[in-house]
Amino acid sequence: MLNTHKIRADFNILSKKDGKIPMYLDSACMSLKPNSVVEAMNDYYFNFPACDRSLHKLGSTVTKKVKEARELVAKFINAKNLDEIIFTRNTTEGINLLANSFGLVKGDVVLVSDKEHNSNLVPWLLLRDRVGIVVKIISSNVNGTFNLDNFSKLISGVKLVSIVHTSNLDGVTNPAKEIIEIAHQNNALVCLDAAQSIPHRKIDVQDLDVDFLAFSGHKMFGPTGTGVFYGKSKLLEKLSPFLVGGDTVEFSTYDSYKMLPVPEKFEAGLQNYAGIIGLGEAVKYLSQFDFEDIVEHELKLNSYITTELKKISGINIIGPEDPKLRSGIVNFYIEGTDMHKFVIMLDEMANIEIRSGQHCVHSWFADKKIYNSARVSLYLYNTIEEAEAFITNLKKIIEIL
Ligand SMILES: Cc1ncc(COP(=O)(O)O)c(C=O)c1O
Structure with a gap:
């Protein structure tokens, strides 16, 4: 099992004493960098x-x-x-x-x-x-x-x-x-x-x-x-x-x-x-890590997010329902919502950073006639608390939108 607490101490941005630590859920785009x-x-x-x-x-x-x-x-x-x-x-x-x-x-x-x-x-x-x-x-x-x-x-x-x-x-x-x-x-x-x-x-x-x-x-x-x-x-x-x-x-x-x-x-x-x-x-x-531990950790967070998203009407997850088949990725869209607007609100309200758009797979979006999506991507430094904060704030934003 991964010791997330210890891992986070390896990253300056996740262990800053001053200011707010971002909840960074965009590692498929760019992972954070350990101090070493x-x-x-x-x-x-x-x-x-x-x-x-x-x-x-x-x-x-x-x-x-x-x-x-x-x-x-x-x-x-x-x-x-x-x-x-x-x-x-x-x-x-x-x-x-x-x-x-x-x-x-x-x-x-x-x-x-x-x-x-x-x-x-x-x-x-x-x-x-x-x-x-x-x-x-x-x-x-x-x-x-x-x-x-x-x-x-x-x-x-x-x-x-x-x-x-x-x-x-x-x-x-x-x-x-x-x-x-x-x-x-x-x-x-x-x-x-x-x-x-x-x-x-x-x-x-x-x-x-x-x-x-x-x-x-x-x-x-x-x-x-x-x-x-x-x-x-x-x-x-x-x-x-x-x-x-x-x-x-x-x-x-x-x-x-x-x-x-x-x-x-x-x-x-x-x-x-x-x-x-x-x-x-x-x-x-x-x-230094065992890949099985990384997969297990990401699956735990992905499973939680997937289960919660499935309870909310109007949310569509891209790809298989089973989080086991989706690595550390939860890509979703809300019918009739510009997901760029959604991710900006998420960042402004709660300091949670995820990516929106067509994720450089424009061909797939054009074929499916979907405008854009918001993607959570997890890595070994993410925590269940961050996943919970994401769901809590997503629900708040949906009420406002
Ligand atoms: C599946 C896949 N292929 C290729 C790339 C391109 O990577 P890079 O921009 O580092 O060249 C990405 C980047 O997100 C990717 O996710």
Whole structure:
């Protein structure tokens, strides 16, 4: 069981003595940062704010720390080789890296689900418009869960399946292992968008046999603007980088160049060293917990909120009714209500912070003709008292609206 009280002391914002502590229920967008992550970044800026690979003492410290961060990430997802870990700015960059480096040509088919974040839809639609690839959409079951039959019907002839692991829309986790197995039987490769799964569940890339994986550091305690793109070594070697320049080549002449091997050929220009070092620290922080405890804690809070929401007429929860299937996410809308207005009132009245809008899954909202929703997203520092305060204040707002 998690000791939430102790955990909260690790976060400056949750243990401030002065002023009001926010009830932060928006971790699917951005997790809070433990003090150890901020300190690791400060250590870089205060003590060795230099370039990776410069041979002087400061540079060597950066090189060593970046390598340590890469090792921590590789171990965290059980990558076979260090060079399978490419540092990026976020999940979006990882998926764009794949879309622009994979070498897809006219007529190649990419399969995505009907609940993709724009980051895993728009790069493929752009390629459709630029080079003529075909983008096919897998329809989910009515309750939002993955439909393996629909997937199996579409898989033949597909080059790449790029699919969300845990949905930021409804918290549903797709059956990655089965999807990957079926895709491989049909000679298709698979990229998982793990932005929402990596903070909450163990990901073992070798056990999943996933070909590519993209995730963000900032949703798993890491600094903002940090991410990772994983790929199997033999596949990364074949990809042709789309962002090149400093640090991606071994040498160049006026009319030639020699690329460095992976991961360097994908990490163009000077990097966000403080962020990468902070990300390593975030991995260390997250690794001290048992994922089963995280899931159990989030389920307890999600179950309470779901039960209470279901008692209120006019509230619609997006996705399956069963909170067990929704990770730490409760996304809902009230018929006839602009949920932006609702979340602003919640913040002003009670200092409770949740997110409203279409959560970058505009395609789903457009299809369902729903204007917007409000999303509670939980993490290991949230408490049952916060969940109760959310319900109490939601009821007050509904009376006012
Ligand atoms: C499922 C999913 N995919 C991709 C992204 C994009 O992440 P980022 O903005 O960090 O690139 C998000 C962000 O919310 C997400 O929830």
